[in-house]
Amino acid sequence: MAKMHVTTTINGEPEEFLCDPHDSMLDMLRGALGLTGAKEGCGTGDCGACSIMLDGRLVCSCLMLAPEAEGKKIDTIEGMARGETLHPLQQKFLEMAALQCGICTPGVLMASRALLERNPDPTESEVRFWLAGNLCRCTGYDKIVRAVMETAAEMRGAAR
Amino acid sequence: MNVINNKWIGQSTIRPDGADKVTGRASYSADTTMPGMIWGKVLRSPHAHARIVSIDTSRAEALPGVKAVVTHKDIVDFPLDKSVMLGIQDMRWMCRNVMAREKALFHGHPIAAVAAMSERIAAEACRLIEVEYEVLPHVIEIEDAIKPDAPILHDFVSFEGRPSNIAGKLEHKLGEVEAGFAAADVVIERSFTTRPVHQGYIEPHSCLVSVVDGKATIWSSSQGQFMVRAMTSLLTGIPQSDIRAIPAEIGGGFGGKTIIYLEPVATILAKKTGRPVKMVMSREEVMRATGPTSGSMSTVKIGAKKDGTIVAAQGTFYLQAGGLPGSPIRGAAGCAFAPYNIPNVLSTGFDVVSNRSKVAAYRAPGAPIGAYAVECVLDEVAEALKMDPLALRLKNAARQGTKAAHGPVYPVIGFVETIEAAMAHPHSQAPLGKHQGRGVASGFWFNAGGESSAQVNVTEDGNVVVTTGHPDIGGSRASIANITAELLGIDYKRVSVLIGDTATIGYSNLTGGSRVLFASAMVVTQSTEKVIKTLCERAAKIWKIDPEAVVWEDGEAKPAGENAGKFPGLSLAQIAAKASETGGPIGAGVQQNTQGAEGGFATHVCDVEVDVDLGIVRVLRYTSFQDVGRAVHPAYVEGQMQGGAAQGIGWALSEEYLYDKNGKVDNASFLDYRMPVCSDLPMLDAVMIEVPNPKHPQGVRGVGEVPLVPPLAAVANAVANALGKRFYSLPMSPPRVLEVLDGA
Numbered sequence: 001m002a003k004m005h006v007t008t009t010i011n012g013e014p015e016e017f018l019c020d021p022h023d024s025m026l027d028m029l030r031g032a033l034g035l036t037g038a039k040e041g042c043g044t045g046d047c048g049a050c051s052i053m054l055d056g057r058l059v060c061s062c063l064m065l066a067p068e069a070e071g072k073k074i075d076t077i078e079g080m081a082r083g084e085t086l087h088p089l090q091q092k093f094l095e096m097a098a099l100q101c102g103i104c105t106p107g108v109l110m111a112s113r114a115l116l117e118r119n120p121d122p123t124e125s126e127v128r129f130w131l132a133g134n135l136c137r138c139t140g141y142d143k144i145v146r147a148v149m150e151t152a153a154e155m156r157g158a159a160r
Numbered sequence: 161m162n163v164i165n166n167k168w169i170g171q172s173t174i175r176p177d178g179a180d181k182v183t184g185r186a187s188y189s190a191d192t193t194m195p196g197m198i199w200g201k202v203l204r205s206p207h208a209h210a211r212i213v214s215i216d217t218s219r220a221e222a223l224p225g226v227k228a229v230v231t232h233k234d235i236v237d238f239p240l241d242k243s244v245m246l247g248i249q250d251m252r253w254m255c256r257n258v259m260a261r262e263k264a265l266f267h268g269h270p271i272a273a274v275a276a277m278s279e280r281i282a283a284e285a286c287r288l289i290e291v292e293y294e295v296l297p298h299v300i301e302i303e304d305a306i307k308p309d310a311p312i313l314h315d316f317v318s319f320e321g322r323p324s325n326i327a328g329k330l331e332h333k334l335g336e337v338e339a340g341f342a343a344a345d346v347v348i349e350r351s352f353t354t355r356p357v358h359q360g361y362i363e364p365h366s367c368l369v370s371v372v373d374g375k376a377t378i379w380s381s382s383q384g385q386f387m388v389r390a391m392t393s394l395l396t397g398i399p400q401s402d403i404r405a406i407p408a409e410i411g412g413g414f415g416g417k418t419i420i421y422l423e424p425v426a427t428i429l430a431k432k433t434g435r436p437v438k439m440v441m442s443r444e445e446v447m448r449a450t451g452p453t454s455g456s457m458s459t460v461k462i463g464a465k466k467d468g469t470i471v472a473a474q475g476t477f478y479l480q481a482g483g484l485p486g487s488p489i490r491g492a493a494g495c496a497f498a499p500y501n502i503p504n505v506l507s508t509g510f511d512v513v514s515n516r517s518k519v520a521a522y523r524a525p526g527a528p529i530g531a532y533a534v535e536c537v538l539d540e541v542a543e544a545l546k547m548d549p550l551a552l553r554l555k556n557a558a559r560q561g562t563k564a565a566h567g568p569v570y571p572v573i574g575f576v577e578t579i580e581a582a583m584a585h586p587h588s589q590a591p592l593g594k595h596q597g598r599g600v601a602s603g604f605w606f607n608a609g610g611e612s613s614a615q616v617n618v619t620e621d622g623n624v625v626v627t628t629g630h631p632d633i634g635g636s637r638a639s640i641a642n643i644t645a646e647l648l649g650i651d652y653k654r655v656s657v658l659i660g661d662t663a664t665i666g667y668s669n670l671t672g673g674s675r676v677l678f679a680s681a682m683v684v685t686q687s688t689e690k691v692i693k694t695l696c697e698r699a700a701k702i703w704k705i706d707p708e709a710v711v712w713e714d715g716e717a718k719p720a721g722e723n724a725g726k727f728p729g730l731s732l733a734q735i736a737a738k739a740s741e742t743g744g745p746i747g748a749g750v751q752q753n754t755q756g757a758e759g760g761f762a763t764h765v766c767d768v769e770v771d772v773d774l775g776i777v778r779v780l781r782y783t784s785f786q787d788v789g790r791a792v793h794p795a796y797v798e799g800q801m802q803g804g805a806a807q808g809i810g811w812a813l814s815e816e817y818l819y820d821k822n823g824k825v826d827n828a829s830f831l832d833y834r835m836p837v838c839s840d841l842p843m844l845d846a847v848m849i850e851v852p853n854p855k856h857p858q859g860v861r862g863v864g865e866v867p868l869v870p871p872l873a874a875v876a877n878a879v880a881n882a883l884g885k886r887f888y889s890l891p892m893s894p895p896r897v898l899e900v901l902d903g904a
Contacts, residue, residue: 093182097635
């Protein structure tokens with residue numbers, strides 16, 4: 001089968017790759033593109049560990065076909081920090097111990113950033129329902145929810 | 161919280177591996193690749209129970225892109241008549257679990273494996289393997305498996321002189337239960353069932369193995385690189401000295417990664433092909449063929465005097481082992497009554513095989529099952545006696561000197577403190593609304609010590625590198641850094657903590673049994689103390705005084721005794737800079753079989769609300785009270801307590817395996833196997849109580865497993881309190897709740 005040529009933008013940089021029509025975006029990210037921050041926990045869109053942004057929308061990259069990246073803007077966990085400077089969410093997750101094994105963390109962070117971009121002042125319920133697509137088996141979500149709300153409060157303070 | 165004025169112990173420092181994990185840089189097992197790497201895939205049984213008549217791999221081998229095929233013939237056999245134990249694992253069962261030999265024992269049991277140029281070709285080749293099966297009648301549930309006419313899984317298993325699916329029995333006995341019950345004013349006996357639940361780690365099993373010149377290197381996600389090395393060695397015949405097992409970052413284990421599935425298969429494929437072989441399970445494979453913990457069938461009888469004194473207790477616990485023997489009956493029968501001072505106890509566990517995937521350890525294996533039955537019956541005893549359920553527990557609580565039915569006489573323990581804290585907490589007095597209820601339950605876990613190794617080295621620029629041998633699942637590196645920084649009196653950031661592989665650090669037992677911080681803190685402390693002694697000797701040499709006249713204080717060597725104040729102190733960096741001229745590199749290692757791990761206790765309080773129209777139980781408030789010994793890193797101790805509570809809530813309310821009539825798991829996905837998601841839970845309050853373990857340099861007790869012991873009963877008792885009706889089986893999922901409400 002002939003490979004497809006895809007031209008896209010990943011974390012602000014132009015990128016191109018060859019893929020089979022049935023390859024998932026997650027397979028391309030983790031394989032040829034070497035971006036292994038997105039994890040495969042289920043492959044069926046249930047755990048959220050592979051979360052990325054596609055033109056500003058949160059998606060499970062395991063459910064996205066790689067050719068769909070053509071002409072789009074993709075953001076992954078690898079683009080969240082600026083060099084050594086962590087995003088406030090990343091920093092807060094560390095300070096508040098909002099991760100244990102860390103396998104869900106990239107997806108949770110991508111989803112949390114997407115939430116705060118839309119809603120800078122979420123209630124606890126809004127955080128919980130927004131993150132309901134990101135499974136975490138270690139933390140019981142308590143410290144994750146607290147870290148997201150705390151970051152939101154700090155970012156609002158900084159924006160003032 | 162900390163009785164001693166510590167600078168680092170008791171601080172929730174930022175974990176050394178943290179930045180890697182929030183940026184996606186951390187390298188988990190499936191993130192690893194190698195040049196020339198090919199892919200392995202497993203062919204699994206489509207039958208729940210079948211004799212394997214023949215396996216023909218010729219068509220698969222002929223497929224372009226296929227490099228090798230393995231079957232059970234390539235795995236070292238451990239004959240059924242001779243037990244070979246590795247820790248608690250019997251290699252007779254491990255070899256048959258990794259690759260079916262005589263029979264396929266569950267749907268999803270590995271039959272063969274292929275290595276090919278791509279995953280897709282490997283999967284296609286698996287379909288070309290021709291297996292002739294003689295399909296046998298299967299049995300899934302315990303009640304069916306122990307019937308006299310049940311299909312028998314193993315000819316070699318007999319019980320009371322007859323072929324049976326009961327593969328083992330364990331009994332703990334104290335006093336005389338019959339006499340005890342005769343003296344009781346109230347006796348309550350109830351039977352319970354629980355369903356198997358999966359550990360639910362988000363990272364599927366995976367590995368990458370390269371074999372060069374007969375020497376294997378294994379990158380894999382496990383709870384113990386030394387376990388990976390030992391089991392792979394036994395199953396492949398490669399000596400341990402020729403296997404290097406490298407622990408990748410691990411994406412959750414909860415006990416489920418204390419055994420291996422893929423590593424020996426990938427090793428044999430790599431050896432046959434001369435290429436590195438990568439194998440990654442799908443979620444479906446994880447759900448069908450790994451873990452879970454046992455389902456159970458239990459009966460518990462408790463007798464008490466009018467004043468609440470428990471005089472006798474009896475428990476019978478049947479646990480599913482899966483297709484091969486070995487369920488956690490020790491945890492169920494041993495921990496069930498362990499929180500209480502009861503003079504007459506008979507606690508019996510039965511290990512029952514059936515055509516399910518072989519169970520694996522899951523956080524306090526067996527203990528939640530025992531505690532569920534006991535703590536629910538205790539609630540009914542309290543009701544019958546019109547006593548507060550916490551007061552009943554307090555009256556009978558085990559203390560220092562209590563003799564437990566499973567053997568020990570307790571040393572200093574903190575169980576009473578957890579109950580008192582629960583009674584005094586605002587949660588216990590908070591008002592409840594309509595269809596709301598409150599439940600309490602307690603629990604115990606043994607905790608463990610065992611083998612650990614550590615190496616503490618001072619760098620030439622005066623910083624410190626600590627290496628231990630335990631995969632870090634929940635922040636143990638941060639705790640080790642806290643302890644090392646505290647002992648040396650230096651900044652936490654000057655301590656780097658690494659997990660060694662099997663070639664770079666001494667033997668260290670699994671990350672399991674709530675043992676890691678207990679054991680590794682012990683060997684790290686002793687290693688650091690040796691380093692400090694050396695630092696003092698080097699300072700003495702520089703000052704030309706007696707080494708006995710030097711002390712280590714605030715990160716400096718200082719002259720002491722009659723020399724006090726004669727020389728300015730020498731820092732770690734100053735001594736390190738002169739290491740070569742004062743005797744050479746500075747470092748020390750300790751390898752030890754650590755002793756003195758003492759049991760852990762917890763008491764949980766749970767509030768629920770039941771939607772009586774939809775049958776949905778919602779947890780409104782949850783507070784855990786636990787004796788944590790000493791919280792070296794409080795945030796990660798809280799994290800253990802919160803995570804265990806969440807898993808217990810899932811076990812109680814929503815998680816279960818559903819089987820179809822052919823013995824196939826019907827819900828092998830995260831969509832259909834319903835673990836708690838963020839919107840299912842409230843905040844989970846964790847109250848840490850510190851009753852230091854006197855046998856540990858920092859007072860550490862294991863904290864990781866106790867949190868999963870009380871929740872099943874805490875939730876069940878809360879639902880009973882809300883509805884005035886009791887449940888005797890888990891999960892209390894909406895259909896079951898509606899059944900009970902309808903009086904069905």
